[in-house]
Amino acid sequence: MSKDRLEEMSSFFNSRADIYDINHISDIDGGIESKNILATFMPMGTERILDFGIGTGLELVEIIKRFPNIEITGIDISANMLKKIGERFSQNNIRIFCGDYLKLDFGNNYFDVVLSSMTLHHYNHTVKLDLYKKIYRCLSETGLYIENDYMLSEHEFIDPQKQEDNLFSEYEKLKNGQHLESSTYYHFDTPCTVENQKKLLLSAGFFL
């Protein structure tokens, strides 16, 4: 398969589920550390979390160690990634939904924490804003949203906005070149700048 051939999101992850953990633990610099630290950001007394784009559940290991009785709701579009969660955490209080988190209803005023780890760098501003509003609504009064993901910053790029624009136009170019459906999501990394991330979260009602 050509390096630039886009694959539909669930197919991409279904076909890589068996090697996903190895890649994210040993091949990505800071990959596992970025997941393990998430438990430390969660407030004491956290009882209910939603983890969307939960994948194989790598980010849950430390969370379950710190909150052994926590109720976890996980959503992912890839059935093969989700299978790994069953193998890893059979005895825990985890409800799993296989589906598209952009389409599923998250409910209202329920979760203490909503978590996303390494899943949102595939989506554009419009999609993210709608999703952030949905997250805001499903959180309890004192709830917290924690996002662990790729973002573009001045530390890495002279002009992060230009880099973001280039990635989005590259994605469109590939989609058009391969005559792919515009309404389907394909796996291609389009991280946003830190500034744009902040603006989107503020627009959805969050304060930072």
Ligand SMILES: C[S@@+](CC[C@H](N)C(=O)[O-])C[C@H]1O[C@@H](n2cnc3c(N)ncnc32)[C@H](O)[C@@H]1O
């Ligand atoms: C890079 S993996 C991250 C998995 C895990 N959260 C982690 O940090 O290791 C991205 C996950 O997001 C899921 N995903 C992407 N878009 C999705 C969507 N629209 N609905 C549900 N799951 C989605 C993929 O199937 C994949 O399992």
